[in-house]
Amino acid sequence: MSTPQPQKVGIVGAGWVGLVTGACLAELGHDVVIRDVDETRVAALSSGEIPIYEPGLEACVRAVGSNLRFTGDLAELVEEPRVLLVCVGTPAMYSGDADMTAVHQVVAELAAAGVPEGTVIAMKSTVPVGTGSAIRKELDERGLKHVGYASNPEFLAEGTALKDFKNPDRVVVGGDDDEAIDRVVALYDGLGAPLVRTDVASAEMIKLASNAFLATRISFVNEIANVCDATGADVTEVARGMGLDKRLGPHFLKAGIGFGGSCFPKDVSALKQLAGNSGYHFQLLNAVIEVNELQKRRVIGKLTKHLGSLRGKVVTLLGLTFKPDTDDMREASSLVLASRLIAEGADVRGWDPVAVEQARALLPGVDLFEDAVAALEGVDAAVIVTEWSHIGDIPFAEVQKTMRTPLIVDGRNLLDPAELRGLGFTYEGIGRPSA
Numbered sequence: 038m039s040t041p042q043p044q045k046v047g048i049v050g051a052g053w054v055g056l057v058t059g060a061c062l063a064e065l066g067h068d069v070v071i072r073d074v075d076e077t078r079v080a081a082l083s084s085g086e087i088p089i090y091e092p093g094l095e096a097c098v099r100a101v102g103s104n105l106r107f108t109g110d111l112a113e114l115v116e117e118p119r120v121l122l123v124c125v126g127t128p129a130m131y132s133g134d135a136d137m138t139a140v141h142q143v144v145a146e147l148a149a150a151g152v153p154e155g156t157v158i159a160m161k162s163t164v165p166v167g168t169g170s171a172i173r174k175e176l177d178e179r180g181l182k183h184v185g186y187a188s189n190p191e192f193l194a195e196g197t198a199l200k201d202f203k204n205p206d207r208v209v210v211g212g213d214d215d216e217a218i219d220r221v222v223a224l225y226d227g228l229g230a231p232l233v234r235t236d237v238a239s240a241e242m243i244k245l246a247s248n249a250f251l252a253t254r255i256s257f258v259n260e261i262a263n264v265c266d267a268t269g270a271d272v273t274e275v276a277r278g279m280g281l282d283k284r285l286g287p288h289f290l291k292a293g294i295g296f297g298g299s300c301f302p303k304d305v306s307a308l309k310q311l312a313g314n315s316g317y318h319f320q321l322l323n324a325v326i327e328v329n330e331l332q333k334r335r336v337i338g339k340l341t342k343h344l345g346s347l348r349g350k351v352v353t354l355l356g357l358t359f360k361p362d363t364d365d366m367r368e369a370s371s372l373v374l375a376s377r378l379i380a381e382g383a384d385v386r387g388w389d390p391v392a393v394e395q396a397r398a399l400l401p402g403v404d405l406f407e408d409a410v411a412a413l414e415g416v417d418a419a420v421i422v423t424e425w426s427h428i429g430d431i432p433f434a435e436v437q438k439t440m441r442t443p444l445i446v447d448g449r450n451l452l453d454p455a456e457l458r459g460l461g462f463t464y465e466g467i468g469r470p471s472a
């Protein structure tokens with residue numbers, strides 16, 4: 038990996054994308070200032086506290102030293118020309134459309150602050166197609182014709198974000214101003230990634246379509262798993278056999294209890310609404326969303342198959358975050374599952390290696406544990422919700438003796454069914470044959 042020509046970079050938003058991107062760009066040698074409106078967050082970051090759990094991030098921030106600074110003042114980002122990466126949230130609204138309030142606020146603030154010649158604004162936030170051209174118009178109307186604009190979507194996944202940044206499958210930059218595109222492309226020089234240099238609208242669509250297609254693969258394999266459940270095939274074997282076909286590839290074929298997180302649910306819905314607002318009914322995405330909703334509930338059927346009514350039964354959810362190696366609980370399957378179980382009359386316990394604190398506010402009525410063995414003592418069933426590697430360290434031979442009913446519903450097909458059945462457990466996976 039060679040290093041690029043250092044540039045001055047400003048990042049708007051010290052959320053997960055802004056922090057990871059800022060730290061990695063600083064590591065590449067760029068001079069990075071990150072601005073956030075949350076002064077408490079800025080103070081914590083300035084004193085070396087990292088408010089999110091992302092493997093390697095804390096060490097990276099420490100290592101880059103003064104190449105990475107934090108501020109609450111937008112004026113600092115426009116004191117001199119920089120590439121300004123917009124990394125603010127675009128959460129789903131009730132309508133399913135992306136909420137663009139924060140993006141438009143940033144543009145308004147930049148216009149008010151006065152942006153110097155030579156500044157390029159690059160959009161990293163995931164936005165509906167058409168946002169770039171609307172922002173270009175807004176910039177022009179607000180007297181910022183001299184400011185360049187590009188779309189530069191991010192493809193980092195939580196838990197592996199630093200690795201993803203350093204080994205990108207591609208860098209996508211869309212724009213209609215060659216100089217602006219060149220400046221953004223040059224940030225990533227030396228990473229050796231294939232470059233997709235394109236127009237703004239196509240760059241915006243590449244991001245939405247990539248996430249929607251990955252989500253489609255997951256819902257597809259989940260439906261295959263459900264048919265496996267009904268017919269006796271093993272979805273893990275099916276996915277292995279499918280994945281060896283080079284045209285299909287092995288990724289995102291892990292069946293389970295559905296996708297969550299801050300990206301897939303929101304982006305699939307945003308693309309569906311974008312299509313609808315443009316007069317096109319995107320039927321396939323409706324199915325992707327519905328399959329995902331129902332998939333989270335399949336656990337209930339598997340529990341009642343063995344336990345009958347769940348009223349008064351004690352069920353432990355192993356893993357509460359939407360995936361391992363993150364403390365993020367947004368759209369996590371645990372949220373739906375816990376409330377569904379409570380509605381069925383079960384007593385619900387939850388264990389997670391990093392997110393017990395976050396879970397307190399989000400899972401009222403769930404008894405939370407930091408120790409998995411204690412969380413499983415005396416219970417009627419364990420449900421694997423998140424495939425944390427820590428679950429492999431649980432001494433299942435001992436736990437089998439302390440559970441009231443030794444039933445495991447493995448919502449991520451993490452464990453070896455034969456091994457667990459050998460220990461005396463009743464094991465149910467998703468799309469794996471019952472014994």
Ligand code: UGA
Pocket residue numbers: 163191192193194195196248251255288289290291292293294295296297298299300301359360
């Ligand atoms: C996703 C994309 O993978 C990133 O490329 C993208 O940049 C990011 O969204 C974003 O838009 O910011 P992320 O949400 O962090 O990243 O997590 P993924 O690893 O993609 O997993 C998403 C969900 O799908 C998780 O709940 C995971 O458990 C589930 N999943 C994933 C499956 O159920 N099966 C699979 O085979 C893969």
